[in-house]
Amino acid sequence: MIAEAGLIALWLAASMAFLQFALSAIGLVKGQDELFKAIRPVAIAQGVLVAISFLLLVWLFVRSDMSVKLVVANSVAIKPLIYKISGAWGNHEGSMLLWIAIMGVAGACIGIFERNLKQKTLVTTLGAQAFISIGFYAYLLIASNPFERIFPVPADGQGLNPLLQDIGLALHPPTLYIGYVGLSIAFSFAVGAMITRDVGPEFAKAMRPWVLGAWVFLTLGITAGSYWAYYELGWGGWWFWDPVENASLMPWLAATALLHSVTVLATRDGLRAWTLMLAVVAFSMSMIGTFLVRSGVLTSVHAFAVDPERGSFILALLAIYIGGAMALFALRVGSVKEGSQFEPVSREGALVANNLLLSAILGIVFIGTLYPLFVEGMSDEMISVGPPYFNLATGPIALILVAIMAAGPLLRWRRDSAKALLNRISIPVFLTAAALFALVLFTTSMSVLPLVGMALAAGIAVASFAPLWKRNLRRTPMHTYGMIIAHFGIAVALVGMASETSFTEERLVAATPGDEILVNKWKIKFEAIEPVAGPNWTALEARVTAQYADETIHEIAPQNRMFASAQMQTSEAALLTRWNGQLYVVLGDSDEQGRWQLRIWWKPFVTLIWYGGVLIALGGLLAMIGRLRRASHQKKQRAYAEAMI
Amino acid sequence: MNRWLLWVPLVLFGIFFAVVAAGLIRPKDNIIESKMIGKPIPEFVLPAAIEQRPALSQADLATGKPQLLNIFASWCVPCIAEAPQLLELERAGVQINGIASRDTPQDIANFLNRWGNPYVRIGTDMRSIVQLELGSSGVPETFVIDGNGKIVHQHVGDIRKEDVPALLEILESAG
Amino acid sequence: MTKLFALIALLLAAPVAAQNALPAAPYAHQQLDDPVQEEKARSLMEELRCLKCQSQSIADSDAPMAGDMRSQVRERIAAGATPEEVRSWLIERYGDWVTYNPPVNAVTGPLWIAPIVLLILAIWLARGRFRRRKNNQKDAS
Numbered sequence: 015m016i017a018e019a020g021l022i023a024l025w026l027a028a029s030m031a032f033l034q035f036a037l038s039a040i041g042l043v044k045g046q047d048e049l050f051k052a053i054r055p056v057a058i059a060q061g062v063l064v065a066i067s068f069l070l071l072v073w074l075f076v077r078s079d080m081s082v083k084l085v086v087a088n089s090v091a092i093k094p095l096i097y098k099i100s101g102a103w104g105n106h107e108g109s110m111l112l113w114i115a116i117m118g119v120a121g122a123c124i125g126i127f128e129r130n131l132k133q134k135t136l137v138t139t140l141g142a143q144a145f146i147s148i149g150f151y152a153y154l155l156i157a158s159n160p161f162e163r164i165f166p167v168p169a170d171g172q173g174l175n176p177l178l179q180d181i182g183l184a185l186h187p188p189t190l191y192i193g194y195v196g197l198s199i200a201f202s203f204a205v206g207a208m209i210t211r212d213v214g215p216e217f218a219k220a221m222r223p224w225v226l227g228a229w230v231f232l233t234l235g236i237t238a239g240s241y242w243a244y245y246e247l248g249w250g251g252w253w254f255w256d257p258v259e260n261a262s263l264m265p266w267l268a269a270t271a272l273l274h275s276v277t278v279l280a281t282r283d284g285l286r287a288w289t290l291m292l293a294v295v296a297f298s299m300s301m302i303g304t305f306l307v308r309s310g311v312l313t314s315v316h317a318f319a320v321d322p323e324r325g326s327f328i329l330a331l332l333a334i335y336i337g338g339a340m341a342l343f344a345l346r347v348g349s350v351k352e353g354s355q356f357e358p359v360s361r362e363g364a365l366v367a368n369n370l371l372l373s374a375i376l377g378i379v380f381i382g383t384l385y386p387l388f389v390e391g392m393s394d395e396m397i398s399v400g401p402p403y404f405n406l407a408t409g410p411i412a413l414i415l416v417a418i419m420a421a422g423p424l425l426r427w428r429r430d431s432a433k434a435l436l437n438r439i440s441i442p443v444f445l446t447a448a449a450l451f452a453l454v455l456f457t458t459s460m461s462v463l464p465l466v467g468m469a470l471a472a473g474i475a476v477a478s479f480a481p482l483w484k485r486n487l488r489r490t491p492m493h494t495y496g497m498i499i500a501h502f503g504i505a506v507a508l509v510g511m512a513s514e515t516s517f518t519e520e521r522l523v524a525a526t527p528g529d530e531i532l533v534n535k536w537k538i539k540f541e542a543i544e545p546v547a548g549p550n551w552t553a554l555e556a557r558v559t560a561q562y563a564d565e566t567i568h569e570i571a572p573q574n575r576m577f578a579s580a581q582m583q584t585s586e587a588a589l590l591t592r593w594n595g596q597l598y599v600v601l602g603d604s605d606e607q608g609r610w611q612l613r614i615w616w617k618p619f620v621t622l623i624w625y626g627g628v629l630i631a632l633g634g635l636l637a638m639i640g641r642l643r644r645a646s647h648q649k650k651q652r653a654y655a656e657a658m659i
Numbered sequence: 660m661n662r663w664l665l666w667v668p669l670v671l672f673g674i675f676f677a678v679v680a681a682g683l684i685r686p687k688d689n690i691i692e693s694k695m696i697g698k699p700i701p702e703f704v705l706p707a708a709i710e711q712r713p714a715l716s717q718a719d720l721a722t723g724k725p726q727l728l729n730i731f732a733s734w735c736v737p738c739i740a741e742a743p744q745l746l747e748l749e750r751a752g753v754q755i756n757g758i759a760s761r762d763t764p765q766d767i768a769n770f771l772n773r774w775g776n777p778y779v780r781i782g783t784d785m786r787s788i789v790q791l792e793l794g795s796s797g798v799p800e801t802f803v804i805d806g807n808g809k810i811v812h813q814h815v816g817d818i819r820k821e822d823v824p825a826l827l828e829i830l831e832s833a834g
Numbered sequence: 835m836t837k838l839f840a841l842i843a844l845l846l847a848a849p850v851a852a853q854n855a856l857p858a859a860p861y862a863h864q865q866l867d868d869p870v871q872e873e874k875a876r877s878l879m880e881e882l883r884c885l886k887c888q889s890q891s892i893a894d895s896d897a898p899m900a901g902d903m904r905s906q907v908r909e910r911i912a913a914g915a916t917p918e919e920v921r922s923w924l925i926e927r928y929g930d931w932v933t934y935n936p937p938v939n940a941v942t943g944p945l946w947i948a949p950i951v952l953l954i955l956a957i958w959l960a961r962g963r964f965r966r967r968k969n970n971q972k973d974a975s
Binding site for chain 2: 925
């Protein structure tokens, strides 16, 4: 009965969403305030019901209930618990239910926690949120019911793809989804604000924590996804500019621009229309990304069982929501006042530059990702757009962007002088110049982008801490620390990227046990090869010892795994991490002379890429907490002041 | 802000929608067509794959009579599916040349014993060299070559029953 | 996370074991002795698209045919061909699809112009705003 209960909960949640939308729409049109009072409880009920529905699906997977079609297709009875749970969203229907569940819970959170917004804006926001949800409920209930039963009941399930049985891949989708759906709240806020024409600092302050929260999860999701691709796939790459990766990068770029523009709106009441547009674009990119991944329109038929019906359904939803929001923008924003004015050399000026450059990068990634599809549609030609294009087109802009990032926080709001800025930023500029000089002098093989990137990173690393200069460290607000850490994280990641790109050493060898291979300062010895067995795989494991300079000898064991059930072979790379980089060893096949293929990389400072990503997310988290604390503090003060009167 | 500027996002989304909708409707075949169609067959010499059939070079393909060049492998499942059609073409008097891709003589012999041998010559392409020269991206693939050794047609994937008349027609018009 | 699906598809599409029974082409897994040549070959291989796996470079692909392509690339570069010659040799056979670095031509023109147009648009938007603001200030005063 669990499956039926889940389905009923889902239907009830869908009706709550409908009620929520109807209440807000009727209330707004008729101006009946008493209807508004019911909205918060309805939003909370929707969140609770959809969460129950999702938890019941997880419970079905945990129990391995083989009378449910989805469980049969994606699980087996003998499997570690964690992968049974992750199996619930490791498939199409389940992941869509997870999406809508996060969305419902987020709506409930607005209902519970949001106390700063004007009632009308809040009601419109919740109405917009419900309107989006209705589409996804319809999609789930009509086109992909996760609770469908199967008859006759099979003895066991078909199992989850072995490659997906990885802790990273189990947690990766929920992380990204929380980020995507968090942006749906910014979207609803924007739609609400456009309908009520209530755009101003209060609106920006209410939206900001949600944007920051979503952005933190997106950052973590992308960082983690990049690391898992790096170690799981065994190709040593951390970013491939693959359509699916771009699909997750685009919302991040829009969200990054949004969280900076929202600051301008909150502080200086400027960039009103622009911020609204970004809020719409950010969630649109999330939906487009999900669509591109799920519909298989950009990937080959060989990779996905393409379901045009489902693809068309999501595309129709996109047309309603994105098209609707953009039409609303065009119709309404003309009457939203522009906001206050500002000078080119000022904090706002730098933030405008940040926004425009981020948008340019977003535009390039978007065009580059979809262009092959466009060409195929318009002609018989087929083209590929990959790393050479994206690196060349976005790299220089990204470097200008990070240079502005170093200067921006040192500028004053309203008006500043270029001379004063140069004065403040002289040390980072000097450091960058010195680093550039040293790199040109002492390295031979660096190409322009990594060279400039690394030199800039030296300056940014210092400049990011400059806002603390001559300030009382204990009285500096938490969100300022958040910004400092996030900007410092960019510098850290930049060093990692430049270093990996320029200084990686690769060695391919055909080795027999006993052979010694030298890579950089590493002495690597191929000791033996032996078979090992896991729960649902067997593997050939190479026993390899590695020694850096004269330090202790470490043992590592790259594997070549064969999964019996799925008839597939995966390569398990062995990684050895030092403070100054990673040794990456992959075992290949054997040749006719009994030699084994070993692919060995020494990647200096590669880990900084992901440490940088984590720092960026941490900075976002601190900023969010700082903002929330300040908001509640101010509210208490106001309440206190009122009580005194 | 200019009024018309506000409509730009919607227009851009419209373009995106059109491109993606067209992509969704269009049947996805993902066939990478060879750009060598219409060009003379590139120079190559392949050793014989099995003892019973002679080796293959590009000179054997320009004999004044249109021929088929079929790329196959014993490890390729669709190649089994198309075997009856190749035999049918052979019975229709078509001269079929084979290129065995990444295969061993023993496996090729077994494969031909089991599924029939429609080939007059079979070259063995152990390292996909000729395949790359031809602009072929997989197995099975079949090229129609005219009497002057020019590639006139490429058939990607297995030859189905319904493809046979079309292939015969192309051979006919190439002659 | 992402290429995974391509990889899965590749593994399902081709009976790997059978094709691997054959020894790999000489330079599929072997580097060139000359580090300068190897570096040229490596960066070219990262830009060439694997024919069978749809969304990977031949440098990253475990498909046997990608190995054959790597070997061809290395052999040709060792024989003195420039990376651009090797690239155009493949483009001649497979079209622009084979390279991740789209050559500039009528089809890809808009793609290459896009970044420049977007930058100009960004500068124009920014300038427009600031200039108008100054005018507004004058009006106000």
